[in-house]
Amino acid sequence: MSEFDLINQFFRSMPQQRNDVVLGIGDDCAILQVPEGKQLVVSTDTLVSGVHFPAQTAARDIGYKSLAVNLSDLAAMGADPAWVTLCLTLPENDPVWLEGFVKGFSELLVEHKLQLVGGDTTHGPLSISVHVSGFVQPEKVMRRDRAQPGDLVYVTGTIGDAGLGLEMLKKNSSEKNTCVIKLNRPEPRNYFALALKEFCHCAIDVSDGLLADLQHICDESHCGAELLASDIPLSNELKEYYGGEVDVNKVLTAGDDYELCFTVNEKYNQRVLEISKETGLQTSCIGKITEGSHVVCLDEHNAVIETSVMGYEHF
């Protein structure tokens, strides 16, 4: 099968569910119509085999995750997902692998009403670069530089599971518990974010680790943050695994959770609880924004916990 047949078969057959795509896959470029009054929001992320996912990860999970991590960036801005392009570098033309990949990718595509509008299939070591676009109303957007001293700091879901999942996979590559599932199939928080952006102006997704990501907010907003370790939401699986001796440092610096971390004025506390209930997504207040410049995490005696690694880094 030639490169072009391969593209045609798998990618042209993906769901076409948007009427703002004037011209989709098949020309030098796609032609797209941004709705009047909306701004365009774009992000791109690459996953490399052996770096961003273990080499033995199932094709379906790789397809799912490559879109999930990009959707998560749109969620962090409060953007409505719209279009996606996919650059897929493959070591071989393996229709079975490709079918699995497309299945995982399509799951999220359908769920979030995105359309694949272009891409490139090339030969080389396995790597996936996805570019997503969405829309925001100019005044209803969440940015890293909008935190204010006094704001409450929240996170969705639980923190540290994906990091633990990776640790478990390293010990037993066929492990399949909830932490491994969280690592391979993170649920981007787009529906929650669309409700949140109505009153929240500052958010980030937790991809590098909670400490590192909240520090990004602090850097851009010129502020600090104070967290209470005991308020960091942990899953039962994680607590059981550590048997009461949770390594806070590990939890705070574990990447790949793709939960949202956001800050709101405390008058919106009730609204956070409401959308948490509406969307069925746990949210936890873990601290507050300060006048400082760094994120500090306090233990039960109000002592600062020394944290050594500021999130996962590739180099």
Add this chain to the structure above:
Amino acid sequence: MSEFDLINQFFRSMPQQRNDVVLGIGDDCAILQVPEGKQLVVSTDTLVSGVHFPAQTAARDIGYKSLAVNLSDLAAMGADPAWVTLCLTLPENDPVWLEGFVKGFSELLVEHKLQLVGGDTTHGPLSISVHVSGFVQPEKVMRRDRAQPGDLVYVTGTIGDAGLGLEMLKKNSSEKNTCVIKLNRPEPRNYFALALKEFCHCAIDVSDGLLADLQHICDESHCGAELLASDIPLSNELKEYYGGEVDVNKVLTAGDDYELCFTVNEKYNQRVLEISKETGLQTSCIGKITEGSHVVCLDEHNAVIETSVMGYEHF
């Protein structure tokens, strides 16, 4: 130097030359303003070391080419270039290499008034995925599905040089003649395309090889094309290299030229000549669109030249 320092140093310092970038590099997403009345045009292409360029290619040429091939897609649509994102996968953190890459990339960025608005730097085998966006007026766009029987077929520049450059590099990796330069630093035809789109509705860029790319036009427009081999524009370097015995098959199936191939009603012949003169870019009429379904190339005796390979394929 950490991954983030690296990104900050090199990418945040790139030229910021557009006022339609509401929020650039540094958040989860960029926020962009598409001008009223315009449609968004997007494309993405990946270059993999050892597949799309020889591994020993200079960093500066890789940076240049990774943007050039994407700009060329915007040219093929007649789109005004605007924004770019860059996914860069690097085997190591080498500031000297990165500086070279950024220089080559920036050259074209500045020339075409683009702005880098996002990206991702990851660790892995060298590969570059670039995503470009531009604008078109809805009625002034060039598409592959707009050729009409009777249209004249044109190409810009000369054909086959990049393919010959690659052949030369394989024999002598330090070769540096005009064909090698054409391979490493193709000039995307965006300025020509912006003049062309005023009266032309159908174009493609020659990246897979002239025959293969014109066949894409024929497939999408449900037509055929008839070319005269003697009308294919060849550079003096190529003619000299082959010493009067030009291998037409090789020329027609060589990739990476990044010239434009376009079709216009013959009443626009004069306008093609005018913009060719204005932009200083050679254009050649090489044949016409037919009622058929395939591209055929005729020799000086009007006999069909058998062509074996339909362009470069990765798999």
